[in-house]
Amino acid sequence: MVEQEDARPAFRRLDQARPLHLVVQQEIRAYILDQGLRPGDPLKPEAELARLFGVSRSSVREAVKALESIGVLETRRGSGVYVGGFSFAPLFDHLHYGLLQEHRALRELVALRKALEADLIAEAMRVMSPGTVAELRENLDEMRNLAERGAGFAEQDRRFHQLLFRDLGNSMLLRLFDQFWLAFHAASPPLRGRTPLAAYRSHAAILETVLSGDPDRARVAIHDHYRGIEAKLADPAEAQPGLAP
Incomplete structure (x- = not known):
């Protein structure tokens, strides 16, 4: 045979x-x-x-x-x-370049981040541990202290969004969110009118609604957070020194 x-x-x-x-x-x-x-x-x-x-x-x-x-x-x-080992880095290297070349792509990335975070926040709230809540409070306090001095807080902002979804236990999701943040932060023109205190209050509103246990309010807070950023990106001519989300 x-x-x-x-x-x-x-x-x-x-x-x-x-x-x-x-x-x-x-x-x-x-x-x-x-x-x-x-x-x-x-x-x-x-x-x-x-x-x-x-x-x-x-x-x-x-x-x-x-x-x-x-x-x-x-x-x-x-x-x-x-x-090679799997990595998002090469993909997001290209994304960074594309965002620098195309303002519309930058706005679309913000819309994607908003949709993903709003969709996942209810599940993130359900599994969030007391330890993560404590870290979020501490991180927000650092934001406030810096904002009151008129300073930016890019690393605290990055950490805030990581902590919100950490307890989902989805490492790929966290890497994706973080690479979105890095790509946006690298390519975004600073935003006119978004003062450190305004940015702090936007994050504080998200944490307040998360701690309230009401996922609908949390989704609204996330939408509000990104809506302000989207408005500042709506017209490339409006891009002036300020803060990334």
């Missing part, structure tokens, strides 16, 4: 109609998935990939560099090429 061959071989000769480095990128990704390779697993050497795919080493090298730039692969000097 003849054994049936696998439906898809580990490697196959490639159609050269499309730019080869793009085809090789696709095939390398497919191979990683098909073989169940994990972050840190080695990939075959460049010369062997070129031979198996039937392409030049330069096409493989170009494909590997492109996959490195988005975190799929990692080259270790003197050791070889390995499967």
